[in-house]
Amino acid sequence: xxxxxxxxxxxxxxxxxxxxxxxxxxxxxxxxxxxxxxxxxxxxxxxxxxxxxxxxxxxxxxxxxxxxxxxxxxxxxxxxxxxxxxxxxxxx
Numbered sequence: 001x002x003x004x005x006x007x008x009x010x011x012x013x014x015x016x017x018x019x020x021x022x023x024x025x026x027x028x029x030x031x032x033x034x035x036x037x038x039x040x041x042x043x044x045x046x047x048x049x050x051x052x053x054x055x056x057x058x059x060x061x062x063x064x065x066x067x068x069x070x071x072x073x074x075x076x077x078x079x080x081x082x083x084x085x086x087x088x089x090x091x092x
Contacts, residue, residue, distance in 0.1 A: 001076055002076070002077045003074055003075050003076040003077050003078075003079070003080070004074070004075050004077070004080060005046065005047065005049065005072055005073070005074050006072065006073050006074075006075070007042075007044070007049035007050070007051045007070070007071075007072050008070075008071050008072070008073070009025075009028070009051070009056065009068050009069070009070050009071070010068065010069040010070075010071060011025060011059075011063060011066050011067075011068050012066055012067045012068065012069070013066060014066070016067075018066075018067035018069070019067070020067075022067040022068060022069055023067065023068060024064065024065050024066060024067055024068065025056065025059075025063055025064050025065070025066055025067075025068045026064040026065065028040075028068050028070065029053060029056065029057075029064075032070075033053060038053070039051065039052060039053070040052075040053045040056075042070050044070055044071060044072045046072065046074075049072055
């Protein structure tokens, strides 16, 4: 089934109930950044996903010690086409 896989990273702030097994942002970036390209790449229940870490690196420095949960979502081409064909003020 063709579609679009989107990578994302959830950042848990100190008051959030993040599981202690999750890496900090600092650890996640160190473990998953390709030294040649500078891109972050990780596998999450499927194909390897790659993201540009620039938005993560623009966060305040204290965020490097916050826990993160990498994830992914998948949307079929059919669903994307349907969403693009609707007027922006119309909901499903």
